[in-house]
Amino acid sequence: MRSSIASGVVIVAGKGGVGKTTVTAVLARAAARDGRRVLVVELDGKPAIDDLLPARDGESLEVVHVSAPDALEEYLNDHGFKRIAKRLNRTGVIDMIGTAAPGIDDIVVLGKVKQFERSGDYDLVVVDGPAAGHAVTFLTSARGLADAVRGGPIRQQSDDVLELLADSERCQAVLVALPETTPVNETIETAFALEDEVGIRLGPIVVNGVDDGVPLPDEEAEAAALDGLDDNSVRALVAAAAYRRSRRAMEAEALDRLATGLPLARITIPALPVAGLSAEDIDTLADRLVGGSGGGS
Amino acid sequence: MTRSPRDASTGSVPSEAETSGPGSIAEVVRDASVVVCCGSGGVGKTTTAAVLGMHAARAGRRAVVVTIDPAKRLADALGLEAGLSSEPQRIEGVASDGGGELWAMMLDTAATFDGLVRTHADDPEQVDRILTNPFYRNMAGAMSGTQEYMAAETLHALHHDDRFDLVVVDTPPSRNALDFLDAPGVLSRFLDHKIFKLAMLPTRSGLKIFGAAAQPIFKAIGKVVGSDVLADSLAFFQAFSGMETGFRERAEDVVALLRAEGTAFVVIASPRHDTITEAVWFAQQLLDQDVRLAAAIVNRLVPDFGEVSDDVSVGGPGDLAVLVANVAELRAIRDAELAALQPLIDLAGDAPVALLPLLDQDVHDLAALDRIGADLFP
Numbered sequence: 001m002r003s004s005i006a007s008g009v010v011i012v013a014g015k016g017g018v019g020k021t022t023v024t025a026v027l028a029r030a031a032a033r034d035g036r037r038v039l040v041v042e043l044d045g046k047p048a049i050d051d052l053l054p055a056r057d058g059e060s061l062e063v064v065h066v067s068a069p070d071a072l073e074e075y076l077n078d079h080g081f082k083r084i085a086k087r088l089n090r091t092g093v094i095d096m097i098g099t100a101a102p103g104i105d106d107i108v109v110l111g112k113v114k115q116f117e118r119s120g121d122y123d124l125v126v127v128d129g130p131a132a133g134h135a136v137t138f139l140t141s142a143r144g145l146a147d148a149v150r151g152g153p154i155r156q157q158s159d160d161v162l163e164l165l166a167d168s169e170r171c172q173a174v175l176v177a178l179p180e181t182t183p184v185n186e187t188i189e190t191a192f193a194l195e196d197e198v199g200i201r202l203g204p205i206v207v208n209g210v211d212d213g214v215p216l217p218d219e220e221a222e223a224a225a226l227d228g229l230d231d232n233s234v235r236a237l238v239a240a241a242a243y244r245r246s247r248r249a250m251e252a253e254a255l256d257r258l259a260t261g262l263p264l265a266r267i268t269i270p271a272l273p274v275a276g277l278s279a280e281d282i283d284t285l286a287d288r289l290v291g292g293s294g295g296g297s
Numbered sequence: 298m299t300r301s302p303r304d305a306s307t308g309s310v311p312s313e314a315e316t317s318g319p320g321s322i323a324e325v326v327r328d329a330s331v332v333v334c335c336g337s338g339g340v341g342k343t344t345t346a347a348v349l350g351m352h353a354a355r356a357g358r359r360a361v362v363v364t365i366d367p368a369k370r371l372a373d374a375l376g377l378e379a380g381l382s383s384e385p386q387r388i389e390g391v392a393s394d395g396g397g398e399l400w401a402m403m404l405d406t407a408a409t410f411d412g413l414v415r416t417h418a419d420d421p422e423q424v425d426r427i428l429t430n431p432f433y434r435n436m437a438g439a440m441s442g443t444q445e446y447m448a449a450e451t452l453h454a455l456h457h458d459d460r461f462d463l464v465v466v467d468t469p470p471s472r473n474a475l476d477f478l479d480a481p482g483v484l485s486r487f488l489d490h491k492i493f494k495l496a497m498l499p500t501r502s503g504l505k506i507f508g509a510a511a512q513p514i515f516k517a518i519g520k521v522v523g524s525d526v527l528a529d530s531l532a533f534f535q536a537f538s539g540m541e542t543g544f545r546e547r548a549e550d551v552v553a554l555l556r557a558e559g560t561a562f563v564v565i566a567s568p569r570h571d572t573i574t575e576a577v578w579f580a581q582q583l584l585d586q587d588v589r590l591a592a593a594i595v596n597r598l599v600p601d602f603g604e605v606s607d608d609v610s611v612g613g614p615g616d617l618a619v620l621v622a623n624v625a626e627l628r629a630i631r632d633a634e635l636a637a638l639q640p641l642i643d644l645a646g647d648a649p650v651a652l653l654p655l656l657d658q659d660v661h662d663l664a665a666l667d668r669i670g671a672d673l674f675p
Contacts, residue, residue, distance in 0.1 A: 016470045017339010017567070048571060076521065084517040104522070149523045181659040182371075216623060217616035225616035229609055236603035240624045243600065246657035273630045275637035276570030 005174070005203060005267075006031060006124060009117050009164065011139070012206075013129040013194075014176035015186055019208040019269075022277055022285075023176045024128040025052040026269055027206075029286035032061040036123040039116055041066055043109060043130055052282050064116075068105035071112045079153045103141025104154060106130075110142065110161040117170065136190060139165060139173065139198040168201035176206045177258060179251035188261040204265035205258065211248055212270045216241050322563075322651050323674050325591045326353045330559035331456055331464050332591075335477060337575045338470035340567045341596040343367045344660055346467040347375060348669045349563070350399055353463050354388075355670075357395025360463040361385050361455055365404050365448065367467075371660065375401040383408045385455070390663055400461065409447040410437040417543035423536060432526075432533040444469045445480035446548075453551045478555055478586060481548035488541045496534035561591030566641060568598045568634035568652075577640050590648045594673070595638050597655040599631040 005027055012024045024040060032038045037060040042049050050063055076085035116125050130138045142161040149155045164171050173194055177187035187205065194200055217225060222241060226234050259266070267289065272281055326332065326349055334346045343364050350362035367375070375388055383405035391399040411428055418424045427433050437443060448468055455464045468477050495512060519527040554560060562583055566576035573595075580590045602624055611618045642650050653672050660666065 015339060016337060017572070081521065084521060149526060152521055152523050154522055181661070213626070214619055214622070216619060221616045222620060225620060230606050232603060233606045233609050236605050236624055237620045240602040240627050241620055243602065243657050244623055244627070247655075250657060250659065273626050273633070275568055275630070275633035 006034065006036060008169065009113060009125045009127065009171040010203060011127045011129050011171070011173045011200075012176060013138075013173055013190070015183065015190075018176045018178050018183055020176050021046065021049050021052070021128055022282070023174070023206045023208055023269065024126050025049060025277075025282045026285045026289060027174070028053060028061060028124070028126045029059075029282050030289040031124045031126075032056070032059040033286055033290050036060070037121065038062070038124045038126065039064060039122040041113055041116065041125060041127045043067075043128060046128075049128060052277065052279050054279050056283075062122075066109055066112050068109055071108040072104070075108050075111060075157065076153070081153065103137070103145045106138050106141040107145055107154065107158050107161055110138075110164070111157045114160055114164045117164070136193045136197060139194060139200060143198075165198060165200050172201040172203035173198075174203040174206055176208055179207050179210050179254045181250070181254050181257070184254045184258045184261070187258065191262050191264075202264055204267045205262060206267045206269060207255065207258070208269045209271040210255075210268045211244075211251055212268065216245055321649050321674075322349075322592050322594070323352070323356075325561050325563065325649070326463070326674075327356060327358075328559075329561035329591065330462065331452060331466070331554065331557070332561045332563055333452075333466050333468060333477070333555070334563050334565055335468045335579060336470075336565035337572050340565050340572055342470070342565045343371060343467045344666070344669070345563075345565050345594055345596065346465050347371065347401070348666050348673060350401070350463070350465045351391055351663070351666055352670050352674050353465070354391045354397040354399035355393050357393055357397040358463045359396070359398045359400075359461050360465060361400040361402065361458075361461045363402055363404055363448065363451055363455065363464065363466040365444070365467050365469050367403065372403070373661065383451075385460070388663075404444070404448055404451055406444050406447040407434075407437045409451055410443065413450060413544065413547070414540070417540045417547070419539060423539075426536040427533065430529060430533045430536060432529040433536075436533075445477045449477065449480050449551045449555060450547070453547075453554050456554060478583070478588065479552075481551040485545055485548055488545065496531050556586075556588060562588060563591055564593045564641075566593065566595050566638070568595050568638045570637045573638050573641050577644050580641070580644050584644075590645060592648050593641055593645050593650040594653065595641065595650065596653045598634050598638075598652045599627050600654040601631060602627060 010027065012020050012027070014020050014023075021042075024042075028038045028040045040049060040053060040061070040063045042063060042065045045065065045067065047065075053061060053063055055061070073085045076082070113125060113127055116122060142158045142165060145158040146155065146162060149158070175187050175191055175194075177183050191202055191205075195202065216222070222238070226237060229237075269285055270288065272284070274281065277285075332346075332349055334342050334349070336342050343366070346362050346364060350360040353360040362375070364372075364375075383402060385400040385402040388399040388401055391397070414427050414433075415424055418427065445468065448466060452464055452466045455461055495514065515527060515531070564576050564580050564583075566572045576593065580593070583590055605621055605624050609617075609621065611621055638650075638652070651673055653669060656665075656669075658665065660669065
């Protein structure tokens with residue numbers, strides 16, 4: 001933990017529904033507990049992460065929400081285009097710029113991330129990456145834009161971002177998967193796409209929601225344990241155990257496939273028996289991560 | 298709500314079709330001519346769309362399912378392993394005595410947009426100028442709302458295709474119902490934008506691009522993005538000139554179809570606080586727009602395995618204690634999930650809400666889709 005996700009920029013990426021926000025929160029909290037100064041950057045306008053990461057005594061952890069139009073305006077302000085920025089914003093033309101030069105949104109946002117990293121105010125900047133399938137384009141946009149725009153402030157910005165992404169000392173992508181067949185397949189595909197197209201360093205793969213509960217007895221021991229119980233109880237106990245074994249077998253197979261497909265370090269975040277995590281749950285998961293019990297391989 | 302755990306030795310999930318509300322999902326699929334599946338990412342939207350289409354086909358309807366980004370194994374299950382195709386393909390192995398058929402296709406945003414340009418352009422030369430314009434290529438692929446708009450456009454085209462009497466569309470993952478409902482309007486707003494109008498101001502023939510580029514606002518944009526990018530954009534606007542009316546009318550048709558009587562919006566969620574919150578917000582937006590929610594489907598609910606009698610005495614640690622704790626833990630998760638999804642049931646009112654079990658197997662073939670269908674359509 002300490003060596004892999006303790007400093008620099010960490011971009012948390014994965015398909016919708018895999019728990020990127022949860023993972024962002026757990027990684028950030030774990031690093032903060034470890035004495036790091038941590039900044040979480042949220043991009044999708046999701047307020048939920050604020051509730052997951054309340055202030056805790058003795059920890060340095062901030063959450064900032066970054067939107068592309070604001071980041072663009074700020075960038076232009078800071079680079080001698082104050083009048084243009086005002087005008088662009090007033091006429092709602094930012095959208096059109098985004099259309100003319102796609103990826104500009106991503107560039108100004110990543111530029112902002114770079115600025116946080118460079119400020120020296122934080123040891124670790126964790127970015128709750130963009131949603132659904134957008135992870136690769138989010139990170140490839142700097143290159144695409146550098147090719148399309150030959151001069152001007154945006155070109156400079158994309159060059160700076162490319163430099164950050166390519167610097168394995170300063171930046172890494174952390175992919176989030178669920179322990180199921182399809183999400184694992186998609187994670188493997190995304191990992192290769194990121195490596196081929198972005199050249200960003202891949203950090204550990206985080207598998208979210210792994211059932212790591214107490215092992216169930218095998219069927220023989222089960223039959224012995226159930227001897228003499230009433231039929232209804234036996235039915236419930238047998239069906240629930242069979243279901244849990246089957247789910248775990250599916251998870252184990254998916255995790256095997258992940259290990260074979262992606263020879264990277266792995267962090268597991270256990271499933272909690274709830275229908276949505278609270279700030280306290282995030283603390284619990286972070287403690288397990290710092291303590292090493294949920295740790296890597 | 299009845300349930301009877303199947304033979305546990307198969308390891309299969311107890312069958313449970315739990316539906317609240319007086320209607321049924323089967324009625325929705327039987328009566329609608331368009332079913333729009335919406336919800337946030339990762340809740341099983343594509344799979345559910347496929348199950349709805351398959352049931353409709355088995356019930357004798359000629360159904361086509363439009364998917365956005367199916368996982369490879371599901372695409373394989375649907376016979377879409379050839380990859381992206383904007384042409385519907387007939388799915389073999391969905392036999393029906395009633396003349397039903399199942400077709401599937403993947404949304405191809407750029408190809409659909411190209412098709413619209415071809416339809417509305419005056420001549421092949423205009424088509425060429427637009428399709429090769431870099432600004433257009435970016436817009437067709439990347440403009441926010443383009444994917445939603447083309448999904449709606451595809452839906453419109455299939456709705457008027459005689460081969461089909463039901464179109465099931467899987468929408469791009471979105472937090473915002475309006476992204477889809479109003480997607481066709483995005484283009485209208487774009488066309489109404491004063492920058493666009495400024496770019497199309499008639500100037501001296503042949504000097505249009507020059508003329509527009511000299512406008513202060515375009516000079517300003519050019520300084521930021523570079524003059525070549527600006528020139529591409531202006532060239533696009535001018536090439537597009539004359540097609541606005543056709544595009545606008547078509548967009549209005551599509552909007553009307555989305556709000557038509559035979560169009561059913563089905564919200565899909567998983568039983569977790571965050572996705573239910575999104576689903577509720579989504580459904581609320583539909584209601585605010587006077588669009589009726591036809592049904593809600595909650596996937597991935599931990600099944601009910603029945604009760605363990607209070608008489609069962611665990612008597613300390615051991616195998617029995619582990620087994621009893623297992624039932625209790627699954628029950629606790631299920632109860633938390635049921636509590637989490639209650640707001641959606643409350644909001645749905647008369648619309649049916651179906652709860653589908655979290656499976657202990659991956660969905661990767663038609664048989665698995667049928668198993669889900671058996672739960673959804675008891």
